[in-house]
Amino acid sequence: MTLSARGPATKAIRPDCPPSLEAVQNIARRVLAWYDQNRRDLPWRARPGERSDPYRVWLSEIMLQQTTVAATIPYYQRFLARFPTVEALAAADLDETLRLWAGLGYYARARNLHACACAIVDRHGGHFPQDLAELRALPGIGDYTAAAIAAIAYETCVVPIDGNVERVVARLFAIGETLPRGKPAIRRAAEQLAPQGRPGDFAQALMDLGATVCTPRQPACPRCPLRAECAASRGGEPEAFPVKEAKRQGRLRRGAAFVVLRDDGCVLARTRPASGLLGGMTEVPTTEWTHDFNEEQALADAPALLRAHPPRRRAGEGGRLQGGGGGRQRSSPLVAAWQRIPGVVRHVFTHFPLELAVFIAHVPADAEAPAGMRWIARAGLDGEALPNLMRKVIAHADAVQESGVANPVEGGGELTPCPPAPRRGAHRSR
Numbered sequence: 152m153t154l155s156a157r158g159p160a161t162k163a164i165r166p167d168c169p170p171s172l173e174a175v176q177n178i179a180r181r182v183l184a185w186y187d188q189n190r191r192d193l194p195w196r197a198r199p200g201e202r203s204d205p206y207r208v209w210l211s212e213i214m215l216q217q218t219t220v221a222a223t224i225p226y227y228q229r230f231l232a233r234f235p236t237v238e239a240l241a242a243a244d245l246d247e248t249l250r251l252w253a254g255l256g257y258y259a260r261a262r263n264l265h266a267c268a269c270a271i272v273d274r275h276g277g278h279f280p281q282d283l284a285e286l287r288a289l290p291g292i293g294d295y296t297a298a299a300i301a302a303i304a305y306e307t308c309v310v311p312i313d314g315n316v317e318r319v320v321a322r323l324f325a326i327g328e329t330l331p332r333g334k335p336a337i338r339r340a341a342e343q344l345a346p347q348g349r350p351g352d353f354a355q356a357l358m359d360l361g362a363t364v365c366t367p368r369q370p371a372c373p374r375c376p377l378r379a380e381c382a383a384s385r386g387g388e389p390e391a392f393p394v395k396e397a398k399r400q401g402r403l404r405r406g407a408a409f410v411v412l413r414d415d416g417c418v419l420a421r422t423r424p425a426s427g428l429l430g431g432m433t434e435v436p437t438t439e440w441t442h443d444f445n446e447e448q449a450l451a452d453a454p455a456l457l458r459a460h461p462p463r464r465r466a467g468e469g470g471r472l473q474g475g476g477g478g479r480q481r482s483s484p485l486v487a488a489w490q491r492i493p494g495v496v497r498h499v500f501t502h503f504p505l506e507l508a509v510f511i512a513h514v515p516a517d518a519e520a521p522a523g524m525r526w527i528a529r530a531g532l533d534g535e536a537l538p539n540l541m542r543k544v545i546a547h548a549d550a551v552q553e554s555g556v557a558n559p560v561e562g563g564g565e566l567t568p569c570p571p572a573p574r575r576g577a578h579r580s581r
């Protein structure tokens with residue numbers, strides 16, 4: 152589907168009519184002039200006259216995927232301070248990379264980041280390749296990131312197309328094909344614009360233009376350097392581009408999270424499997440997250456805790472320890488008093504929303520962690536690779552503890568009232 156631009160369109164660019172060389176040069180000249188005056192000062196960007204560092208370009212581009220600039224900056228700065236080079240990142244443990252990434256979300260990016268650093272050191276001697284195909288062959292680098300590194304770090308004549316650039320180009324050419332089907336048309340249109348001179352600045356200029364002027368809502372057309380050629384602006388409905396399919400939200404999954412608090416201030420935790428959702432991250436134990444979760448039966452999946460007993464001394468044997476070998480410590484099952492706290496913790500993953508019911512148990516300081524789990528001191532939680540979902544679970548448990556009431560104050564948009572208890576045997580799914 153192609154929406155036609157309304158009104159006089161003598162100078163507007165049309166998707167079915169390639170712009171002349173003169174028009175392309177005009178666009179590049181004006182976009183670059185605008186960029187020289189309005190470029191965003193970002194910590195990963197080279198200043199005018201400096202060369203861009205491919206490591207910094209790559210690191211920032213991976214972090215910026217699905218993440219705002221404001222959220223990215225502190226993570227980028229911490230990463231760069233800890234791993235100033237790709238060699239330093241490759242030499243680090245994946246666990247440390249995940250810990251530094253915790254809170255930024257989309258954790259497959261962190262695993263790929265580490266794998267990519269290792270591949271660059273192993274395959275390319277620590278130097279980022281310039282060739283697009285070689286870049287794309289690296290873990291976690293797709294078409295967009297390869298083009299961004301090639302254009303910004305190596306001045307390759309290519310236009311990387313992120314969401315901002317996609318919007319600017321779709322509007323400039325009034326490309327009305329619904330996304331994602333319309334992506335090839337946008338890519339072809341963007342390719343026509345790539346200038347021979349300053350392709351790195353041109354790419355960053357389009358990104359900045361999309362982020363600050365050609366915004367998703369209420370684009371500031373009067374101060375846009377592309378206004379004279381922009382077909383969507385001339386048509387009077389720039390916000391109609393790009394045309395997107397209505398988002399389909401995945402089916403709700405539900406589960407339970409178990410917050411076990413030891414009297415010495417430790418929390419029970421475990422590491423998720425290395426691959427898959429939140430792979431390699433730290434979590435409090437949870438049930439599976441399913442469509443037909445049954446809250447009444449959740450406690451069947453609660454962690455089986457143990458209690459340590461010191462070796463006993465045999466009566467009448469001069470205090471010799473029982474069990475031989477110097478007296479082994481014994482353990483016995485510990486029956487935890489689980490409390491289901493009000494509300495649920497909500498989180499939205501890319502493909503589905505999740506609701507977790509939270510159970511708390513207080514256990515004595517000599518409680519042992521079940522196999523595959525460990526105790527973490529509260530003060531040490533910040534240093535763990537704890538994803539946002541788990542931070543919400545712990546914060547919810549803390550809020551209830553601090554309130555000291557059965558129904559904690561709801562807030563933050565994350566907590567909802569406790570759903571009515573299901574009838575025994577009834578599975579709920581939404």
Ligand code: SF4
Pocket residue numbers: 319322323364365366370371372375376377378381382383384389
């Ligand atoms: S003129 Fe308006 S719609 Fe067109 S690119 Fe500029 S800001 Fe976007």
